[in-house]
Amino acid sequence: MQVGKLVERWRGAGMKVGFVPTMGALHQGHLSLVSLALGEADRVIVSIFVNPSQFDRGEDLSSYPSNFDEDLKKLDEAGAHCVFFPSVDEIYPEGFSTSIHVSGLTDTLCGRFRSGHFDGVATVCAILLSIVRPDIALFGRKDAQQLAVIRRMVDDLRLGVEIHAGDIVREPDGLAMSSRNSCLDPEERKQASVINSGLSRAAELVLEGERDAERICSAVREVIDKASLATLQYLELVDPDSMKPLSKLTTPALLAVAVYFGHTRLIDNLILEP
Amino acid sequence: MQVGKLVERWRGAGMKVGFVPTMGALHQGHLSLVSLALGEADRVIVSIFVNPSQFDRGEDLSSYPSNFDEDLKKLDEAGAHCVFFPSVDEIYPEGFSTSIHVSGLTDTLCGRFRSGHFDGVATVCAILLSIVRPDIALFGRKDAQQLAVIRRMVDDLRLGVEIHAGDIVREPDGLAMSSRNSCLDPEERKQASVINSGLSRAAELVLEGERDAERICSAVREVIDKASLATLQYLELVDPDSMKPLSKLTTPALLAVAVYFGHTRLIDNLILEP
Numbered sequence: 001m002q003v004g005k006l007v008e009r010w011r012g013a014g015m016k017v018g019f020v021p022t023m024g025a026l027h028q029g030h031l032s033l034v035s036l037a038l039g040e041a042d043r044v045i046v047s048i049f050v051n052p053s054q055f056d057r058g059e060d061l062s063s064y065p066s067n068f069d070e071d072l073k074k075l076d077e078a079g080a081h082c083v084f085f086p087s088v089d090e091i092y093p094e095g096f097s098t099s100i101h102v103s104g105l106t107d108t109l110c111g112r113f114r115s116g117h118f119d120g121v122a123t124v125c126a127i128l129l130s131i132v133r134p135d136i137a138l139f140g141r142k143d144a145q146q147l148a149v150i151r152r153m154v155d156d157l158r159l160g161v162e163i164h165a166g167d168i169v170r171e172p173d174g175l176a177m178s179s180r181n182s183c184l185d186p187e188e189r190k191q192a193s194v195i196n197s198g199l200s201r202a203a204e205l206v207l208e209g210e211r212d213a214e215r216i217c218s219a220v221r222e223v224i225d226k227a228s229l230a231t232l233q234y235l236e237l238v239d240p241d242s243m244k245p246l247s248k249l250t251t252p253a254l255l256a257v258a259v260y261f262g263h264t265r266l267i268d269n270l271i272l273e274p
Numbered sequence: 275m276q277v278g279k280l281v282e283r284w285r286g287a288g289m290k291v292g293f294v295p296t297m298g299a300l301h302q303g304h305l306s307l308v309s310l311a312l313g314e315a316d317r318v319i320v321s322i323f324v325n326p327s328q329f330d331r332g333e334d335l336s337s338y339p340s341n342f343d344e345d346l347k348k349l350d351e352a353g354a355h356c357v358f359f360p361s362v363d364e365i366y367p368e369g370f371s372t373s374i375h376v377s378g379l380t381d382t383l384c385g386r387f388r389s390g391h392f393d394g395v396a397t398v399c400a401i402l403l404s405i406v407r408p409d410i411a412l413f414g415r416k417d418a419q420q421l422a423v424i425r426r427m428v429d430d431l432r433l434g435v436e437i438h439a440g441d442i443v444r445e446p447d448g449l450a451m452s453s454r455n456s457c458l459d460p461e462e463r464k465q466a467s468v469i470n471s472g473l474s475r476a477a478e479l480v481l482e483g484e485r486d487a488e489r490i491c492s493a494v495r496e497v498i499d500k501a502s503l504a505t506l507q508y509l510e511l512v513d514p515d516s517m518k519p520l521s522k523l524t525t526p527a528l529l530a531v532a533v534y535f536g537h538t539r540l541i542d543n544l545i546l547e548p
Contacts, residue, residue, distance in 0.1 A: 093429075097376050097377045097378050097379060097426050097430060098374060098375070098376050098377075098396075098426060098427050098430035098431055099374070099375050099377070100373070100374050100375075101372070101374075101375065102371050102372050103371045103372075103373070105371060122372075126431055127430070127431060127432055130431055130434065131432050152369070152371050152372060155367075156370050156371060156372035156401070157374075157400055157401060157404055158404035158405050159404060
């Protein structure tokens with residue numbers, strides 16, 4: 001049965017439908033979204049689709065981790081009711097020509113370094129939401145900019161779905177869960193915990209009264225630079241709605257970071273409250 | 275009652291809903307779409323919204339004709355069941371940041387001269403279709419490139435609405451009906467019939483066996499150039515699906531033209547069959 005028909009049937013029976021779009025290689029972060037969805041909806045659909053259009057040329061599409069059988073097992077155990085795993089041709093049939101751009105929000109952070117990435121994300125999410133037609137869709141806060149872009153796009157295009165966010169889930173040493181963590185070698189993996197240490201240092205400074213973005217970022221950079229294998233791509237304090245850079249912490253702000261370990265790019269973030 | 279709720283109620287009662295999006299200043303072309311919709315659907319909604327984002331800077335937004343009271347009267351007489359006339363703020367609330375681009379199809383014809391026009395058209399149509407959620411939406415064939423762009427976008431984004439097209443409706447002298455015709459002064463209006471004369475000349479040549487795009491276009495240009503007030507913007511023979519230029523007429527092709535009379539830009543087209 002087509003997923004859209006299934007959802008129509010469920011909704012016709014008065015059930016609320018939650019949807020968790022993923023690129024597979026599932027970890028506890030994804031599963032926490034499934035669990036959140038189960039608390040808010042009667043039926044939960046998870047999609048697994050590694051979307052080519054959100055990877056830059058030369059970026060890590062070909063090396064993006066996948067473990068489909070393991071994913072299905074995890075989703076079954078987590079209590080998901082349906083897994084939707086379309087092919088690339090199903091999402092982008094021959095002649096496909098449409099793209100969605102969200103301006104402003106995509107000028108900073110990852111948008112500065114991953115050309116076309118958020119157009120790919122916005123477009124595939126619009127398609128998946130239109131195919132599935134859930135009541136609620138859930139996204140993780142680790143991809144904070146993605147979350148802002150999707151909220152904006154869903155509002156602007158009146159896609160008629162509520163967007164809910166799940167908190168970042170971390171490994172015992174603080175590293176944010178990510179499918180890409182599996183690409184780290186043992187030494188990289190060990191050092192990667194500095195990202196969270198850096199963010200925690202920022203939170204401490206703010207507690208001590210620091211409000212200057214540049215001084216906060218310097219302190220974080222100092223922590224991350226201690227990891228010999230880390231290469232900082234960006235570290236920015238931005239408004240959590242507009243993603244515009246802030247020089248002072250006067251309202252809750254998003255401190256967002258991207259760090260390379262070898263070829264593996266990791267992102268993380270923290271909301272700082274003055 | 276919100277238009278979306280009204281449509282939901284109608285569809286819940288098993289009725290098929292047709293939708294005709296317009297920019298107002300209605301003429302017989304629009305009303306023929308309403309009539310077509312009434313033949314294919316149980317309820318017909320017409321929107322009137324002059325969409326700022328599809329006008330270029332300096333283009334004719336401010337001078338675009340409008341006649342709201344007259345439009346309502348015409349739609350009532352035509353048998354439309356609901357008129358939806360959102361404000362600009364309703365369609366584009368504060369912070370609106372999303373745009374939809376259809377590539378390829380928009381490289382030729384009007385797309386070459388009206389920068390951003392089809393992004394504006396695609397975006398507003400996606401929004402209107404998402405607000406109204408009709409079963410069928412109807413567009414005129416005069417705007418052939420617009421029709422192709424909307425079909426592509428609706429397919430690509432799975433908007434779940436059937437797109438139907440209505441034939442061009444012409445004045446007795448052959449001029450294609452257009453809201454912009456009211457901007458012509460009497461002499462311009464008189465001369466404007468050369469556009470259709472030119473297209474008819476092309477059809478004659480094809481009947482006589484001509485298949486060469488350049489020779490067909492030359493003959494049309496010759497006819498249009500006879501009108502002293504006409505300035506040709508483009509004249510192209512293109513594939514009616516891809517909008518790509520053709521050098522030979524081997525399959526049905528779209529001969530499309532844009533002509534200025536003073537500040538007023540008129541478009542027209544004809545399908546030529548070999």
